[in-house]
Amino acid sequence: MTAVLALLVVLAALTGHTWVNATRWLRRPGAGPVEVTEPVAVLLPLRDEADRVTPCLRSLLAQQGVRNLRIVVLDDGSGDGTADVVRAVAGDDPRLTLLTGVAPPPGWLGKPHACWQLATRTDPAVTVLAFVDADVVLTPYAVAAAVTELRAARATLLSPYPRILVRTAADRLVQPLLQWLWLTFLPLRAMERSPRPSLAAAGGQFLLVDQAGYLRAGGHASVADKVLEDIELARAVKRAGGRIALADGSALASCRMYETWPQLRDGYTKSLWASFGHPLAAAVVVTLLLLLWTAPPLVAVGALAAGAPAVAGATLAAYALGVAGRVVSARATGGRAWPDALAHPVSVVVLGWLTLRSYHLRKRRRLSWRGRPVS
Known part of the structure; x- marks a missing residue:
């Protein structure tokens, strides 16, 4: 019972931290009309995106509030006519420039x-x-609002995380x-104030950076061989003396990352090994996640069967705390809370399996994405 009570205390603390982050510390740029006078460049890398780039392009061409x-x-070596789609959507709009990329050099x-x-x-x-x-x-005002938040935060890099669209059970x-x-x-709050590069997070789906600070940090050349180039760029910015900030961008942008389960599976598999680093660290983290969020409902069922109602009640309370954390997170970021949060223990199991698969395929040098090796 002592172990179960300790579990309850840890989960209460973590869920409380989720609530504080979501309600007190998370930046929330508004989507209303705002005007920006400084020159801004929206940069869109494309590789074989002909079937889904049109909504993105149309939303970029419809941007308001940025004077310049x-x-x-x-077009990064696409073989599916992506460049033709860009030309068809953009027409003769003078604001858009289409470049032809070259293959990445060694490293x-x-x-x-x-x-x-x-x-x-x-x-x-720019x-x-x-x-x-x-x-x-x-x-329509996403870019203007994000630039305004970047300057208000006095940050070099701002990551306004989009609302992630979910349609399938795997998505959820x-x-x-x-x-x-x-x-x-x-x-x-500590991430924004601390100069430590290890205390950093960012999402590459929608990411803004001050041009001068970007170049001081070495830009993407400083993260040339990194799978998680967004997080590593944030760390490079910190190492160069810049500040980073994370924001809820659900009012500014939406993102449907993967259309199918194989895409989702392979997308996470290619990068999870880079999230954890050493396999031992990954094993420790995944084990803790399973103990904290997957074990409680299983123990509760076993305790009820064994006639131990006190243990069952405590572990059910632990499960409820885990569900509460997911609900808080979903509501803070424009996600779907119910009934998805009830399956949080299963989500953690799937994450553990994806992590194991990531290390397994990396060890065998079989990780790739869009036809290119990633490790």
Whole structure:
């Protein structure tokens, strides 16, 4: 019973931390009309995105509130006619420039190299770079609002995390863990104030950075071989003396990351090993996650069967705390709370399996993404 009570205390503390992050410390840029006068470049790297880039492009061309807006698109070796789709959607809009990318040289992964080409081939008069992924759709004042928040936070880099759209059971099990993990374990206020590079988080779907600070940090050239180039760029910014900030961007942008279970599975598999580092660290973290959030309902069932109502009640309370944390996270980031939060123990199991698969395939040098190796 002592162990169960200790579990309750830990879960209460973590759920409380989630609540504090979500209600007190998380930045929430508004989606209302706002005007920005400084020159801003929206940078969109594309590789084989012909079937889904149109909504993103249309939302970029519909941006308001930025007086001096440039949209720079890079076709990164697509073989599906992505460039033709860009030309058809953009028409003769003078704000959009379409570039043809070159293959990444040795030592570079595809995404950092595409972003670096975009950043270095953009007008140097631009003061803010806004990186956007092809699966992101922005609201009309999203760029203006995000730039305003970047300056209000006095940050070099701002990551306004989009609302993640979920449609399938796999989506609902896995995708909400992205926001839940950083709201539960990352002290947002300390992250913004601390110069420690290890205390950093960012999402590459929608990411803004001050141009001068980006170059001081070495830009994407400093993270050329990193799978999690977004987080590593945030760390590079901190190492160069800059500040970073995380925000709830659910009012500014939405993102449907993966269309199918194989895409979702492979997308997480390619990068989870980089999230944890050493396999031993991954094993410890996954074990703790399972003990804290998956074991309680199982123990409760066993305790009821064994005639131990006190233990069953305490472990059910632990399960309820875990569900509460997921609900708080979902409501803070525009996600779906019910009934998805009830399956949180299953979500943690799936995360553990994806992590194991990530290390297994990396050991066998079989990790790839969009036809390119990632490790």
